[in-house]
Amino acid sequence: MRFIATTSPAAEGALLLDNTADVLQRAEEIHRQAAVLLQFPKWTDGRAYSQAVLLRGRLRYVGEIRASGEVLADMLPLLRRCGFDAVQLRADQKVESAQRALGFFSTQYQTVPPERHDSQSPK
Amino acid sequence: MYAYTDTDRQFVRARAAQYRDQLARHLMGELPEDDFRPLRLQNGWYVQRHAPMLRVAVPYGELSSRQLRQLARIAREFDLQDGGTPQERGGFGHFTTRQNLQFNWIPLQRSAQVMELLADVDMHGIQTSGNCIRNITSDALAGIAPDEVVDPRPYCEILRQWSTLHPEFAFLPRKFKIAVTGAREDRAATDWHDIGLTLRKNEAGEVGFRVAVGGGMGRTPVIATEFNAFVPWQQILVYIEAVVRQYNLHGRRDNMYKARIKILVKAEGQRFVDAVNAEFAALLGEPSTPLVPQSELDRVKASFPLPTAVQPPGKAEPAHAPLATFDRWHQRNVHGHRVPGYRAVTLSLKRAGLPPGDVTADQMDGAAALADRFSMSELRVTHEQNLLLPWVRESELRALWLAAREGGFATPNIGLLTDMIACPGGDLCALANARSIPIAAAITERFDDLDELHDIGDIDLHISGCINSCGHHHSGHIGILGVDKDGKEWYQVSVAGADGSTLSGAALAGKVIGPSFAADEVPDVIEAVIATYLLQRQAGEHFIHTARRLGPLPFRHAADAVRRSTAAQA
Numbered sequence: 222m223r224f225i226a227t228t229s230p231a232a233e234g235a236l237l238l239d240n241t242a243d244v245l246q247r248a249e250e251i252h253r254q255a256a257v258l259l260q261f262p263k264w265t266d267g268r269a270y271s272q273a274v275l276l277r278g279r280l281r282y283v284g285e286i287r288a289s290g291e292v293l294a295d296m297l298p299l300l301r302r303c304g305f306d307a308v309q310l311r312a313d314q315k316v317e318s319a320q321r322a323l324g325f326f327s328t329q330y331q332t333v334p335p336e337r338h339d340s341q342s343p344k
Numbered sequence: 345m346y347a348y349t350d351t352d353r354q355f356v357r358a359r360a361a362q363y364r365d366q367l368a369r370h371l372m373g374e375l376p377e378d379d380f381r382p383l384r385l386q387n388g389w390y391v392q393r394h395a396p397m398l399r400v401a402v403p404y405g406e407l408s409s410r411q412l413r414q415l416a417r418i419a420r421e422f423d424l425q426d427g428g429t430p431q432e433r434g435g436f437g438h439f440t441t442r443q444n445l446q447f448n449w450i451p452l453q454r455s456a457q458v459m460e461l462l463a464d465v466d467m468h469g470i471q472t473s474g475n476c477i478r479n480i481t482s483d484a485l486a487g488i489a490p491d492e493v494v495d496p497r498p499y500c501e502i503l504r505q506w507s508t509l510h511p512e513f514a515f516l517p518r519k520f521k522i523a524v525t526g527a528r529e530d531r532a533a534t535d536w537h538d539i540g541l542t543l544r545k546n547e548a549g550e551v552g553f554r555v556a557v558g559g560g561m562g563r564t565p566v567i568a569t570e571f572n573a574f575v576p577w578q579q580i581l582v583y584i585e586a587v588v589r590q591y592n593l594h595g596r597r598d599n600m601y602k603a604r605i606k607i608l609v610k611a612e613g614q615r616f617v618d619a620v621n622a623e624f625a626a627l628l629g630e631p632s633t634p635l636v637p638q639s640e641l642d643r644v645k646a647s648f649p650l651p652t653a654v655q656p657p658g659k660a661e662p663a664h665a666p667l668a669t670f671d672r673w674h675q676r677n678v679h680g681h682r683v684p685g686y687r688a689v690t691l692s693l694k695r696a697g698l699p700p701g702d703v704t705a706d707q708m709d710g711a712a713a714l715a716d717r718f719s720m721s722e723l724r725v726t727h728e729q730n731l732l733l734p735w736v737r738e739s740e741l742r743a744l745w746l747a748a749r750e751g752g753f754a755t756p757n758i759g760l761l762t763d764m765i766a767c768p769g770g771d772l773c774a775l776a777n778a779r780s781i782p783i784a785a786a787i788t789e790r791f792d793d794l795d796e797l798h799d800i801g802d803i804d805l806h807i808s809g810c811i812n813s814c815g816h817h818h819s820g821h822i823g824i825l826g827v828d829k830d831g832k833e834w835y836q837v838s839v840a841g842a843d844g845s846t847l848s849g850a851a852l853a854g855k856v857i858g859p860s861f862a863a864d865e866v867p868d869v870i871e872a873v874i875a876t877y878l879l880q881r882q883a884g885e886h887f888i889h890t891a892r893r894l895g896p897l898p899f900r901h902a903a904d905a906v907r908r909s910t911a912a913q914a
Contacts, residue, residue: 265382265475267515271592274512279626295366295383302511318369325362328351330505331581333512337632 222301222323223285224316225309231289232258240268244275251276254284259305261290270303277304278334294319298326304335345406345722346501346647348466355508356463359470363387364456371453386476386514388469389455393774394432395425396455398447399472400462402725404482404500404524405443409712409721414465415445416708422458423447423705437708438768439693439701441533441816442481442521443725444472448772470508475516475603477507477588481523483531484726487648488688488734490680494543494551496526498644499577502636506581513588517595518603520588521560532727533843535559535568535851536819538605539584544574552576557587557620558609561813565853566606571617578635579628586623590616651720654735656684672794673745673756678736685738689718691731691753692763696788699781700766701729710751718744728765730758760797761805761874762788765816769809769826770833776809778826778833783807783866790867800874802847803887818853819843821888822873827860834860837869839899840891848888857900862909872902 225231235256238244244251251257257276259269269288276282287307288300297319300308310319348356366383369375375383381391388399400415415437423434434449450458462468472479480503487495503522507513513520523532526543534540540556552574559568575583587605594616596602609616627633679688691711694700703711711731715723718740719733726732731753736744748754757763764787767773769780784807791797806820810827817823823838841854861869874887876898881890891899904911 264379265515266597267513268593268597270512270515271589274589278630293379295379299511299514315374318374321365322362325358325365326355326509327358328355330355330508331510332634333510334627334630334632337630337634 222297222305222319223307224319225287225289225307227309227312231287231309235285235287238272240266240272242272244272245279248280251280251282256285256287256307257282258287258289261288261292261296264291264293264296264311270299273300273304274334278338281338294322297322302329302333302336304333345408346403346497346644353463353466356466356468356470357460359387359468359509360456360459360463363459367452367456382474382515384455385474386471387459388472389452390473391452391774392448393770393772395449396452397772398450398455398458398469399440400445400447400467400469401472401479402443402445402467403504404480404486404497405484405725405727406497407723407725407731408465409715409723411465411467412708412712412715412723414461414467416705416712418450418458418461419447419705419708422451422454423449425449436702436704438699439703439725439729439731440767441727441729441765441814442479443484443727444479445725446768448768473519475518475520476514477510477516477520477522480504480507481521481532481537481727483525483527484724484732485531485679485688485734486526486724488681488683488686489527489529489531490682491528492526492682493528493545494526495648496524496541496543497648498641499526499541499543499553499580500524501644501647502581502640503584506584513592516588516592517597518600518605520591520605522584529846530844533816533819533851535844536561536816537568539587540568541580543577546574550576553580553583555580555583555587558606559851560604560606561816561818562604563601563811564606564610565813565818566610567851567853568606569609569617571620577641578637581636582627582633583624586620586627590619590623594619650683651722651735653720654683654686656686669756670742670745672798673754674741676756676758676760676798677754678741687736687738687741689733689736689741689744689748690726690758691723691733691748691751692755692757693730693753694757694763694788695752695755696785696792699768700764700784703731707751707753711753714744714747714751714753717747728758728763730763756794757797759802761791761800761803762797764788764805764807765820766807767809767814769807769815773809773814775812776826777811777828778809778835778863780807780809780815780826783824783826783835783863786867787870790871800878801886804841804843804848805870806841816843817841819848819851820854821848821891822870823854824866824870829860833863835863835866836860837866837873837903839873839896840888842888847886849892855896857896857903859910859913861903861907865906865908865910868906869903872906873899876902 838854
């Protein structure tokens, strides 16, 4: 997981998608981009998890998926599993807490589409 | 019961460690209350009127005596406070309609320790609150019911595992409840759930699920719509993934009262069904989408064997000498069983002096001892907030009855008026508009004559302290709803609701019988409503039949006649 400094613009070089955007409808546009930026306007608004899952699982998007907005340390395990590979934490969050959050679980009970493709794609 | 593997144990321990870290960061000030709240909710910690409430998951209602003893220990050592009325000193738990157990008095500072004690007996509070997929509920007679088509427990366990810490579905628009049944009789109120699953067999004998989506109570009671008449069991997780993904993307988030999936199903209708079916087809079209393998079903199924000691007896049991009190208990609290010579027995948690569903620490130990002696150390939590012993030998019913009487569990009232469903209400719950416990107590006191109760017969009385409907007032044959007007408690009464059981008929919300009543009028109103039924009933009619035949009006007139302080407004 890449941590984007809170001082640098998260959207640089990325297509910014609102969390109401229908990612399947915008496949062509998305595939032309090296990175997309998904939004958490409130950290408890979980729409962007499903957007990321569709990007990786349905569209086989291989570019970078970034999370920005209200990104809390405790969201990191969810973000990673749903296919995000870069985050800009909310300004008050500690990177060390986020890294620790990634380490609690060594097993999981289910797969989400991005994980299903991991074994097949070179990524 | 499902036997936890090392992986399951490690998982629950990891969850307890993660929670300890979050709590520490909260107490140090790194994690402010607004951010900590959703995290603690998803571990069952809900800050209530007096202290945090802890809701412990009892997956599909299966509980071992060892687990119940640990819950007793937690009640005794952690659920405490000094002073106040006996109700306010803690030391007890409350079983809910969703087969969970709630504590009310555990200080937040000790919460991480309690999570570790729960993990010691394979328990937790994962997803018992918050906007996520909640504890999976089922038929309390799962695996033992004579009318069962398919044992739902292995499928419930597979669903439990799938839904546990699902990374995509942890922050849905609103809570999401799934109930599963595999019997002809629906004892899990499936049509009132966000997803109601009914196991069935097709003509070829293959197992699948009827999937109904979008049921729910609250301000807008809605009965679930059938989305698919038969999803093969191997595909059920894929189907649910499709439903929940569409809900996560399209459910309303601007208004919490319109955020449940029922609103989306109502507003979008066939378009939403089509969206789910398209997502389902897309997932099935991806070769990497996993179906549930037979080997996994077999592995989980192996956790639910017929206990080896359970053997149908070779010859008929000797008949007991008749005894009226025993017969009455036998008639109400003892249920049929798929194994000849065995019975399921309800331990009533509906008795004078204690709120419906409540158990003290000593009573938990008492129920655990009964389970050890009579039921292979296993218990079930029922949707109606009682405990049930699933493996009782018919020949031991008399001994069990005597022991259950001793422990205060033998009130012969299962299915009767005093076997009411009630939420904790305003005495404990911060959301409640009004108290439920004194209303339940007053009705229990009013109807303390067993002959009268048995004459009134089968009836569902459901009491909620607010419109969140934890006490399922919508589905009660008689429903009571606490409402707040000008800072005072009032109660709305409805009749002819149905949970979807054979007795009640198809799931349906009850009809309100006039403006709300004052608290002290409620017992009289219930008495007047019951009197109307007794007067008007035709041969063989239960309350619900009479109520449906007559409609709400005669009940309204009878209730109006006993108004006192509210007489002017009616």
